[in-house]
Amino acid sequence: MEGRREPADTLGAAARSVCTPALGLHARARSARPRSVCTPALGLHARARSARPRSVCTPALGLHARARSARPRSVCTPALGLHARARSARPRSVCTPALGQHARAAASPRRRRDGGDGGARRSAFRRRDRSYPTPRRRASIVPVVADRSSSTMTQAEKNPLREGMPEERTASPAALVIFGASGDLTRRKLLPAVYNLALSRLLTGGFAVVGVARRPKPDFAQEMREAVGKYSRRPLEEASWSELEKGISYVQGSFDEPETYARLAAELERLDAERGTRKNRVFYLAVAPDQFAPIVRGLRAANLVAPPSHEKDAPFQHVVVEKPFGEDLESARALNRDLLAHLAESQIYRIDHYLGKETVQNLLVLRFGNTIFEPLWSRQHVDHVQITVAEEIGVEGRGKFYEKVGITRDIVQNHALQLLTLVAMEPPSSWDADAVRDEKVKVLRTLRPIEGPDALSSTVRGQYAAGIVRGEKVPGYTEEPDVAKDSMTETYVAMKLHLDSWRWGGVPFYLRAGKRLAKRVAEVVLHFKPLPHGLFKGAPGATEEPNALVMRLQPDEGISLRFAAKIPGSGIAIRGVTMDFRYGAAFGSSTPEAYERLLLDALRGDATLFTRADEVEAQWGFVDPIFEGWRTQNAPIARYAAGTWGPPEADALVQPSEGARGACGERTPPERAWRRP
Structure with a gap:
């Protein structure tokens, strides 16, 4: 070596x-x-x-x-x-x-x-x-966002809290066919929603809109452009609208004529070839309920809908049905039979636009995505729940329609009961459409029926009289056009409900809905039980007002928690404070409209936020006995001035009965009151 x-x-x-x-x-x-x-x-x-x-x-x-x-x-x-x-x-x-x-x-x-x-x-x-060769770059996902320069972005859109937010998935190529395209819903809600989806790059190039109505509309695309400019939550951008406008067309015809569906089929074939819609269809029925069955029969006869296929990439056909879905249990069952005779349940999307609101969806995330709330969400800690859907407007020229409907059918049967099911439901086994809807149906089946005399003790119905709203005098309901002078149609209703379940036994749920009230607001409030011992009872500012969790649905969607805090200083002084979360401030962008989310889900085939046949029937099954009780018991109708919070009789409804006890034997709070937002 x-x-x-x-x-x-x-x-x-x-x-x-x-x-x-x-x-x-x-x-x-x-x-x-x-x-x-x-x-x-x-x-x-x-x-x-x-x-x-x-x-x-x-x-x-x-x-x-x-x-x-x-x-x-x-x-x-x-x-x-x-x-x-x-x-x-x-x-x-x-x-x-x-x-x-x-x-x-x-x-x-x-x-x-x-x-x-x-x-x-x-x-x-x-x-x-x-x-040490240079490492290769990892592939990255390119966000799907509108191409706008930083100079045109609002300060909210630059909010750093948006970093890391997942981007929405785009919809599959499809044609959206709107029956009743000449109506108010299309102008005010549907086309602005479609435009905002396109502006957010959530619609592919293979997308088209076809309007169908009886009236001739040679300038349908131009009318829709004006409607988008007026009602869209975001300004009209010419480049985005021009691209969307290329896929907008119109078919004129009566809904009960076979020729109408033949022309529609030819137009859809043209769009398949030119726009690449791949035979995917979403049919939106923005029409009266009595038109549902004729339209579905016409679509089936023209082979525009087919049984659903489980093959990968097979074309889909979905039918979106607007409310009201029936006027009672019997009519709802008849509509379900007519639809299910030509469609599978998986193809039917019964829409309730309240379920498209961000805060409504956030109810499930708040409950089941956080460990701190779900343990408190039961009779052990909740004293009562209030659900409010209040509007400032009156019937707005729809007196003839409202005479047939009333606030109970218009709001309580759908919106209010949907909110109740989301608040009271048990955790679903998965985030799957049927798993979520199964739990909601279970809640509806646990509702204690309000029948006979209970319709007098557990409900209050009212009707607005003349008053002042936002500083202006407004007429009473019976002074509205197309309303009978002796009308008994309710424009206000309050209810005290009970769920016969292990989680909610003994906890009252108070529902109220009305028109011409003091403020436009929709919210769900959980009022928690008071303290068992008033440790700071003698402290300055101390009250017995319990904690409350408020979930605002409109306006200013968000969540707030009310609790007590010490005022800085040498002594013990207490003041109620609020921890507030607002969607716009936290996520730095305007909240999407409910119809945007629901249209996108219908295009994607996600039915989680749509109601099922048994759910609709369970809602009507609870409401129908109330109408019967009002009729048989001659229930009075209370008057309230427009611009107030409703009739005084409703205030007594929220008070506990004499000698009532809590779930653990303790005496219930001596006083409850409706929240005044």
């Missing part, structure tokens, strides 16, 4: 690399600091950094040892051409110098270099390429 030779001296303080191939001498210095000395003829490598030895090699023995803080980094046996490097027990580099072959693996092989001895010598000079 040859004797070991000492490394060559460093050549100059500023020298960077000197090589004498004949002697096999390499020396490298950087900033007056020796970096590497090598005598390859003798197989001697030595590396120093800051006077610290890094590597010593004796090739005759095939041994490399590298120390950094007493940790081995590399072992090499040149005779066998094997290099192995370990770092945290992970293989990083494999080298066969005899073949000039380098490969590097980081959890898996990343790069291989082939080239002979010359390649091995070149890699000694190009240290970065020797065993």
Whole structure:
């Protein structure tokens, strides 16, 4: 074995690399600091950094040892051409110098270099390429957002809280066919929702809108443009509208004529060829309920709907049905029979736009996505629940319609009961449409019936009289056009409900809904039980007002929690404060309209936020006995001035009965009151 030779001296303080191939001498210095000395003829490598030895090699023995803080980094046996490097027990580099072959693996092989001895010598000079190739970039998801310059973005849209928010998935290519396209719903809600989805890049290029109505509409696209400019939550952008407008068309005809569906089929075939809608259809029935059955029969006869297929990428046909879905249990069952005679339940999307509101959806996330709330969500901690749906407006010229409907059918049977089911339901087994709806139906089946005399003790119905709203005088309900002077139609209703279930036994749910009330607001409030002992009863500002969790649905969607806090100072003084969360402030963008979410779900085939046949029938099954009780018991109708919070009789409804006891035997609070938002 040859004797070991000492490394060559460093050549100059500023020298960077000197090589004498004949002697096999390499020396490298950087900033007056020796970096590497090598005598390859003798197989001697030595590396120093800051006077610290890094590597010593004796090739005759095939041994490399590298120390950094007493940790081995590399072992090499040149005779066998094997290099192995370990770092945290992970293989990083494999080298066969005899073949000039380098490969590097980081959890898996990343790069291989082939080239002979010359390649091995070149890699000694190009240290970065020797065993540390440039890592490849990971693929990234490109967010689907509108292409707007930063100068046109609002300050809210630049909110840093939006960072990390997942982007929405785009809808499949499809044609949206709107029956009743000449109506108010299409102008005010549906087309603005479609435009905002397109502006958010949630609709593909293969999307089209076809309006169908009896009236001729030669300028349908222009009318829709004006409606979007007037009712959209975001300004009209010409470039986005121009692209959307290319897919808008109109078919005129009566809903009970076969020729109408023949023309519609021809138009849809044209859109399949020109727009690439792939025979995917969403039929939106923005018409009166008595038109549902004729339209579905016409679609089926023209082969525009077919039984659903479970094959991958098979075309879909969904039918969206607007409320009211029937006027009582019998009519709702008849509508379900008519629809199910031509469609599968999975193809029917019964819409309730309240379920598209962000805060309504957030009820489930608040409950089942946080550990701090669900343990409190029961009779052990909740004293009572209030659900309010209040409107400032009157019947707005729809007196004839409202005479047939009233507030109970218009609001309570659908919106209010939907809110109740989301508040009271048990955790679903999964975030699946049927799993969620199964639990909602269970809640409706636990509602204690209100029948006969209970309709007088558990409900209050009212009707607005003339009054002042926002500083202006408004007429009473019986003074509205097309309303009978002796009308008994309710424009206000309050109810006290009970759920006969383990979780909610003994907890009253108070529902109220009305028109011409003091404020436009929709909210759900959980009022918690009072403290068992008033420790700070004598402190300044202390009250017996319990904690409350408020979920605002409109306006200013958000959540607030009311609790007591100490006022800064030397003594104990208490004041009620509110912890407030608002969607617009937190997420930095205007909240999407309910119809945007529901239309997108219908295009995607997600029925979670739509009602099922048994759910609708259970809602009517609860409401129908109330109407019968009002009729048989000659229930009076209370009057209230427009611009107030309803009739005084409703205030007595929320008071506990004399001698009532709580779930654990304690006396219930002596006083309750409706919340005044």
